[in-house]
Amino acid sequence: MSFSIDHVVIASNNLDGAIVNARVAGFTVVPGGVHGSGNTHNALIGFADGSYMELIAPTPQGRTAEHRWFGRIRNGGGLVDFCLLGADLNTEVARIHEAGIEYSKPFAMARATLDGIRIEWLLSTPPGLTGQNGWPFMIEDTTPRAVRVPHAADQIRHENGSQGVAGITLLVRDVDTSSKACEAILGTEPQSTVDPEGRMRRLFFIKGAWIQVREPRSGEERDHLARHGQGPYQVSLRSNDGPLGPDDGSFLDPALFSGAKITVV
Numbered sequence: 001m002s003f004s005i006d007h008v009v010i011a012s013n014n015l016d017g018a019i020v021n022a023r024v025a026g027f028t029v030v031p032g033g034v035h036g037s038g039n040t041h042n043a044l045i046g047f048a049d050g051s052y053m054e055l056i057a058p059t060p061q062g063r064t065a066e067h068r069w070f071g072r073i074r075n076g077g078g079l080v081d082f083c084l085l086g087a088d089l090n091t092e093v094a095r096i097h098e099a100g101i102e103y104s105k106p107f108a109m110a111r112a113t114l115d116g117i118r119i120e121w122l123l124s125t126p127p128g129l130t131g132q133n134g135w136p137f138m139i140e141d142t143t144p145r146a147v148r149v150p151h152a153a154d155q156i157r158h159e160n161g162s163q164g165v166a167g168i169t170l171l172v173r174d175v176d177t178s179s180k181a182c183e184a185i186l187g188t189e190p191q192s193t194v195d196p197e198g199r200m201r202r203l204f205f206i207k208g209a210w211i212q213v214r215e216p217r218s219g220e221e222r223d224h225l226a227r228h229g230q231g232p233y234q235v236s237l238r239s240n241d242g243p244l245g246p247d248d249g250s251f252l253d254p255a256l257f258s259g260a261k262i263t264v265v
Contacts, residue, residue: 003092003186004207005165006085006139007044007052007149008235011069012077012258015057019043021256022055026160029055030150033119035111039065042111046150049164049208053235068130072228077258082136082168082232084186084206089140093124099184102127106140119148131229134170134178135185160252160264161239167210169246169261171225171233175200178230179213186211196247203246212246234261 012018019029022045032042032054039062045053058070072080086092089106096103106122113119120142126135141148150156172178179190179202190202190213201214216222224233238244249263 002087003084005051005209006083007054009054009056009081010257010260011056011073011080013057013073015041015043018055025252025256027158028155030155031114033111033113034059036109039067044150046156047162047164048156051165052149072130079232079260080130084136084138086138086140089122089124089138096185101184117147119143131231134172134230162237162264164238165209166236166238166244166265167212167246168232169212169234171216171221172213172230175202175213175215182213236263236265238265
């Protein structure tokens, strides 16, 4: 297993508005470009640890198209997905298949930056619709990652102090069932812990970050699960090098991110 967190995806219906809101929240936002299909475009919030947040929205052309995240956008958008970075997706997908989970065969994707540079990568996606399983998709760069991901000093410096992704919280219907799937995908065993309310959760650790798998613990979270299905519910961003847990940090205004829960620790 050689995965790390590549990025998290925040989807909305209007990219320009999402960029303005992210800047209000204290992030430096780097324009991305249009994806190869022409149906989506993005902007990136890069971090010092190499991960990033992707702001994505339909292009005018894409508003009548289909995309795995467009249903969620029509239902309000927000934190819709997250991506793992792998060094060899063919090997990783074969390993996951052996564990009984049918990820797609890696397929090529691309986008062009605003200055015309073509960026290419491979993707592998989980089965089912967004929200069905809550499993991540996976990426492998075929052009240099430095071309795809913001990394210059002025691009990864943020007024709110964010330095990288400390962890991602997955909201699921059954901790045991989802943890078994995550164990097969990530290739690592979880740590079982109890949250402050006394409920069981699982923590997976991958290259400096954690992935928390837990069930809803409030009416708001139960409503979110019923409306959007299983998947990433909260992203925790680190602003220091200390040990950071899932219950640490202060929330940014969710209204600036189509309802996405983002904490800065």
